[in-house]
Amino acid sequence: xxxxxxxxxxxxxxxxxxxxxxxxxxxxxxxxxxxxxxxxxxxxxxxxxxxxxxxxxxxxxxxxxxxxxxxxxxxxxxxxxxxxxxxxxxxxxxxxxxxxxxxxxxxxxxxxxxxxxxxxxxxxxxxxxxxxxxxxxxxxxxxxxxxxxxxxxxxxxxxxxxxxxxxxxxxxxxxxxxxxxxxxxxxxxxxxxxxxxxxxxxxxxxxxxxxxxxxxxxxxxxxxxxxxx
Amino acid sequence: xxxxxxxxxxxxxxxxxxxxxxxxxxxxxxxxxxxxxxxxxxxxxxxxxxxxxxxxxxxxxxxxxxxxxxxxxxxxxxxxxxxxxxxxxxxxxxxxxxxxxxxxxxxxxxxxxxxxxxxxxxxxxxxxxxxxxxxxxxxxxxxxxxxxxxxxxxxxxxxxxxxxxxxxxxxxxxxxxxxxxxxxxxxxxxxxxxxxxxxxxxxxxxxxxxxxxxxxxxxxxxxxxxxxx
DNA sequence: TGCCATACTTACGTTGCCGTAGGTTACGGA
DNA sequence: TCCGTAACCTACGGCAACGTAAGTATGGCA
Numbered sequence: 001x002x003x004x005x006x007x008x009x010x011x012x013x014x015x016x017x018x019x020x021x022x023x024x025x026x027x028x029x030x031x032x033x034x035x036x037x038x039x040x041x042x043x044x045x046x047x048x049x050x051x052x053x054x055x056x057x058x059x060x061x062x063x064x065x066x067x068x069x070x071x072x073x074x075x076x077x078x079x080x081x082x083x084x085x086x087x088x089x090x091x092x093x094x095x096x097x098x099x100x101x102x103x104x105x106x107x108x109x110x111x112x113x114x115x116x117x118x119x120x121x122x123x124x125x126x127x128x129x130x131x132x133x134x135x136x137x138x139x140x141x142x143x144x145x146x147x148x149x150x151x152x153x154x155x156x157x158x159x160x161x162x163x164x165x166x167x168x169x170x171x172x173x174x175x176x177x178x179x180x181x182x183x184x185x186x187x188x189x190x191x192x193x194x195x196x197x198x199x200x201x202x203x204x205x206x207x208x209x210x211x212x213x214x215x216x217x218x219x220x221x222x223x224x225x226x227x228x229x
Numbered sequence: 230x231x232x233x234x235x236x237x238x239x240x241x242x243x244x245x246x247x248x249x250x251x252x253x254x255x256x257x258x259x260x261x262x263x264x265x266x267x268x269x270x271x272x273x274x275x276x277x278x279x280x281x282x283x284x285x286x287x288x289x290x291x292x293x294x295x296x297x298x299x300x301x302x303x304x305x306x307x308x309x310x311x312x313x314x315x316x317x318x319x320x321x322x323x324x325x326x327x328x329x330x331x332x333x334x335x336x337x338x339x340x341x342x343x344x345x346x347x348x349x350x351x352x353x354x355x356x357x358x359x360x361x362x363x364x365x366x367x368x369x370x371x372x373x374x375x376x377x378x379x380x381x382x383x384x385x386x387x388x389x390x391x392x393x394x395x396x397x398x399x400x401x402x403x404x405x406x407x408x409x410x411x412x413x414x415x416x417x418x419x420x421x422x423x424x425x426x427x428x429x430x431x432x433x434x435x436x437x438x439x440x441x442x443x444x445x446x447x448x449x450x451x452x453x454x455x456x457x458x
Numbered sequence: 459t460g461c462c463a464t465a466c467t468t469a470c471g472t473t474g475c476c477g478t479a480g481g482t483t484a485c486g487g488a
Numbered sequence: 489t490c491c492g493t494a495a496c497c498t499a500c501g502g503c504a505a506c507g508t509a510a511g512t513a514t515g516g517c518a
Contacts (some may be wrong), residue, residue: 020338028485029495050365053282054476067497072477076311100355110443131365134280146361149419175426176415182409182415190407192376193410205401211409213442214339231503258465258514285505296467 036074038064040088043081048126051084051133089127090147094154096120106162107211111153114184114203122199124201132189149223180210191223249301258417267293267301269317272310277355279312318356320377323383325349335391336440342384343439344414345389346431351428381410409439 030038042063046055057078075081100116105195121128131147140208153174160173185207191202208221259267271292277285286307290297304310327347332338350357384405389402409427414433420431437450 019420032494035495051282053280053388057477058475067496068476068479068497070496072497077477106443134361137447146418149415152415152419172426174419174423175431175434176438176443178416178419179412181413182418186381186411186414187404187407189375189382189411190403194403197401202404204409205404207441209405210438211442211444213440213444214335215440215442216407251487259466264465285506286507295465297506298468328472426514432515 010157028167032074035064035066035070038066039071039074039081040085044085044089048129055210063167067134073197085127086130086147087123089131091129092124092127093117093120093151097155101158107207109158109162110180110210111203111207114206115148117184118191118199118203121192122141125192128188128192130186148181149178152178155181183210261303264293264295264299268300268310270312270315272316273314273355276311277358281307284393315359316374317439318353318360319380321353321356321450322349322360323381326384330387336436338391339409339439340432341438343435344429346413347417347420347428347432350421354421357417357421361414377410377414378407381407384410409418412439 002186019172039060042060043055046060046063055078057068057071061071064070071077071081075084096119097113097116101109103112103214123172130150134146156173157176159177159180160170163170187202187206191197191199197205204221234385268289271289272284275289275292286297286300289310290300293299293351298312301308304313325348326342326345329341332341361382365373385406387404388406389399392399392402392405393403416431416435420426420428426434435448
């Protein structure tokens with residue numbers, strides 16, 4: 001089984017010049033870096049839709065149009081690849097979120113953060129799906145079940161500072177950080193399939209809820225920050 | 230490997246009268262129902278700590294002190310067992326939550342619900358861990374990634390009714406349902422490892438956030454409902 | 459006391475996947 | 489034009505897990 005045709009190629013930039021008909025020898029030869037990036041892309045996609053254990057190295061290699069040993073050459077194994085994918089996604093998300101925290105007023109901060117997270121979800125859906133799933137390898141940092149929970153801890157200090165200046169117990173910031181992140185994360189996950197309200201509207205409502213609570217809620221919340229897109 | 234000693238027995242009620250020394254033939258014979266329940270218990274535990282794919286039928290059987298075919302006899306396979314476990318846990322959680330919705334004032338409803346969920350998390354930790362993980366078999370009901378998200382949809386109508394009477398768009402209830410459930414769920418997940426504030430305190434703060442929002446937050450929130458425990 | 463249903467076993471066949479040993483081809487520079 | 493290095497391949501070995509066929513023991517009941 002599995003004929004030696006040069007498969008899909010999927011995410012490679014230019015997909016080969018000699019790929020007019022599926023004859024033999026239409027395989028492009030990549031540099032180490034190129035191949036590495038391609039494998040990371042494919043790995044991300046597959047891990048997102050099938051999970052870590054549900055994805056086989058064989059499949060990754062096959063989708064890349066190469067054979068297994070190439071993957072082992074680059075990442076030492078499935079876990080190696082997975083680790084790099086996860087690391088990159090966590091970085092990306094955190095960069096986007098922290099980079100968006102530029103407002104002065106705490107409500108603005110909240111808005112920016114919510115928007116940034118939704119941006120991430122929309123742009124890097126696969127990455128988000130991976131971060132939401134549970135990690136396989138005895139949990140990277142602490143003892144968390146999902147990477148998202150792990151991320152929430154990195155939001156703690158931002159909240160902690162705000163708490164301090166407002167006279168609240170800063171020891172409670174972890175709790176509120178988890179709550180806020182959980183709120184946005186699960187809503188985002190739901191939004192991935194529903195796609196019902198527009199992103200901006202979702203963000204507005206989330207901020208509405210987080211800021212005013214159910215009690216002081218506005219029927220037609222508006223964002224105060226100004227954003228292109 | 231694996232000597233034929235009668236292993237652990239783990240969750241069986243009385244653990245056998247002839248179990249003085251690990252000689253041969255100390256195995257208890259159960260009725261179909263007993264064995265079924267025992268396997269469900271063990272399955273729940275293992276699925277919680279290793280996930281679906283990380284758990285083998287062999288291990289389940291071994292922990293129950295029987296051999297594989299017994300599991301196949303009862304559930305037809307790993308997926309069968311998993312399905313029953315999940316179904317029971319979802320029922321349990323929903324029963325606990327809906328059963329707790331007895332208050333008149335919406336804030337009271339919220340309190341009850343939050344408390345019920347935390348109760349469930351505390352009492353049936355394994356079940357919660359399973360529900361929080363992602364389902365393997367192409368998603369049971371809709372197209373959701375986690376069972377929890379699935380559960381949130383079952384809270385929609387409760388919120389929808391409340392929204393209607395308050396003049397908000399009831400089409401937004403799914404969004405807010407996801408947000409609220411996500412808030413409590415991720416916090417609960419975090420609380421499983423942290424265990425820092427007491428359950429009642431966590432509930433109070435969650436309600437505080439959900440009700441008043443970050444803006445109108447109280448430094449020392451109190452629950453208004455009266456509960457034993 | 460002997461029977462027979464039901465609980466349980468041992469022992470396989472099979473598949474899918476991980477990881478590696480060792481050989482082969484392309485490509486760019488001297 | 490030759491040659492070495494980096495990219496890539498075929499082909500296994502091995503293992504862990506699923507699922508099943510066919511046989512064995514046990515204990516309640518006539």
